[in-house]
Amino acid sequence: MRHPRTHVWKAVAASAVGCAALSGLRTAAGRPVRSAPTLAATGVGIAAGGLIAFEWLSPRSWLYGPVFWHAHTTERVVALTFDDGPCHPYTEQLLEVLDREGVRATFFQVGNNVRREPKLAAEVASQHAVGNHTLTHPHLVWSRPSTVREQLLRGQEAIHDATGALPSLFRVPHGWYGPQVISTAEELGMRCVGWSVMAWDWDCPPSDVIQRRILRGIDPGGVTLLHDGKDTDAFPMADRSHTVAAVPDIIWRLKANGYDFLTLPELMALEAHDRHPR
Ligand SMILES: [Zn+2]
Numbered sequence: 660m661r662h663p664r665t666h667v668w669k670a671v672a673a674s675a676v677g678c679a680a681l682s683g684l685r686t687a688a689g690r691p692v693r694s695a696p697t698l699a700a701t702g703v704g705i706a707a708g709g710l711i712a713f714e715w716l717s718p719r720s721w722l723y724g725p726v727f728w729h730a731h732t733t734e735r736v737v738a739l740t741f742d743d744g745p746c747h748p749y750t751e752q753l754l755e756v757l758d759r760e761g762v763r764a765t766f767f768q769v770g771n772n773v774r775r776e777p778k779l780a781a782e783v784a785s786q787h788a789v790g791n792h793t794l795t796h797p798h799l800v801w802s803r804p805s806t807v808r809e810q811l812l813r814g815q816e817a818i819h820d821a822t823g824a825l826p827s828l829f830r831v832p833h834g835w836y837g838p839q840v841i842s843t844a845e846e847l848g849m850r851c852v853g854w855s856v857m858a859w860d861w862d863c864p865p866s867d868v869i870q871r872r873i874l875r876g877i878d879p880g881g882v883t884l885l886h887d888g889k890d891t892d893a894f895p896m897a898d899r900s901h902t903v904a905a906v907p908d909i910i911w912r913l914k915a916n917g918y919d920f921l922t923l924p925e926l927m928a929l930e931a932h933d934r935h936p937r
Contacts, residue, residue, distance in 0.1 A: 679704040719853045724841035727923075728853030730880035730930040735918045738882045738926045739764040739906075740854065742792055742830065745772055745779040746888030749899035753887050753906060754782060760910045763787050765923040767830040767852075770794035770817030771891040777821035784818075788922035790828035791815055791849060796890035800835040807843040815847070828852050828923055832890070852923060854884035860902045861886055869905035874912055880930070882923070883909075 682700040686692055719728045730736070739757075744750045744766060757764055765788040773780040783789060793799070794813040799806070811829060819825050829849040831840050836851065844851050856876030858869040873883050885906070889897035910920070921929065 677704075719855075723836055723838035724845065724851070726836060726841065726851045726853045727927060728882055729855040730882075730926045732880040732929055734929065735879050735916070736921050736926060736929065737877055737880070737913060737918050738921050738923045739885070739909075740767060740790075740830075740852075740882060740923065741765070741885050741887040742767045743769055743772070743796065743886050743890060743897075744888035745776040745783055746897050746899065747776060747779060749897070749903050750776075750779055750783060750887045752903045754786065756903065756906050756910075758786070760907070760914075762910055762920040763922050763925075764920070765790060765828070766887070767792035767828075768814075768818055769796050769832075769888065769891055770814035771796075772888055773817045773821045780818065780821040781823075784822035784824045788828070788924055789818060789822060789824050789826055790830055790852065790923070791818060791826040792830055793832055796832045798833055798835060799831055799840050800837045802837075802839070804839045804843050807840050808847070811844060811847055811849065850927075853882070855881040857884035858902075858905075860899075860905075861889070863898055863901050866901045866905035866908075869901060870908050870912075873905075873909050877913065877918075879918075880926070882926070 679701075682697050682704060685694070685697045685700070690697055692698075719726055739762065741750075741753065741764060745768060750766075763786065766783050767790040768780055768783070769792045771794055780789075791811060791814045793810040794817060795810065797810065799810065802810075815825060827849055828851075829844040830852045834853060836853075841851050855878070856873055858864070858872040860869050864872075869885070873885070877883065885902050887899055887902065889899075913920075
């Protein structure tokens with residue numbers, strides 16, 4: 660069954676179009692632009708259109724359906740997530756850091772990168788949680804449901820072939836969810852995941868900047884976004900050395916502030932337990 664909010668967005672979109680048309684028709688008919696009904700229709704149209712656009716571009720989409728991006732908890736726990744891998748040699752380096760620190764994380768793998776590095780993908784999955792990040796890392800916000808479905812299914816296939824795992828989590832490339840993305844993921848048994856704090860590390864800022872951005876934005880129940888790879892076309896041009904260099908310090912400082920590290924499925928289970936205590 661579809662989530663009720665996957666229908667609400669249609670009403671918001673209809674309001675945006677209807678109000679824009681109404682204010683246009685009134686103005687064309689010679690009614691004063693500053694008359695109350697025209698101003699009201701314009702205002703509602705702009706607000707509804709703005710909401711539609713914001714929800715497209717937000718990794719925390721609400722209107723188009725549920726996206727998990729932060730746990731409601733006061734416990735000092737966070738989930739570290741890494742996107743776009745596996746990617747040699749950065750994923751191996753990250754695995755070493757996480758292993759040394761006794762931290763389990765969540766990796767959103769791109770199907771074509773998994774096909775390129777199946778052993779590395781399997782190594783990740785043997786120690787950490789793995790999510791689906793499509794087959795080729797496209798922008799899906801304008802895509803037809805059939806294209807979304809194809810990307811998700813072929814991503815699942817690649818991950819399953821390499822690791823034996825079948826992800827139940829999906830993160831859309833670039834963080835832009837459309838309603839068809841969320842409903843298709845749900846139909847395929849996957850929950851959509853965003854993040855609460857990121858470091859713009861795809862631009863390769865210095866590692867101390869990456870560290871500062873993450874630590875400044877983190878709070879209990881937070882989900883971080885960093886990258887151990889790059890989308891499939893860019894391979895082998897990815898440089899994730901700054902991200903890898905930032906992670907040990909991020910972990911140490913969070914540990915010093917009393918934080919524990921959970922995988923995303925663990926963080927989701929904690930929230931579910933907190934909301935429905937036995
Ligand atoms: Zn990505």
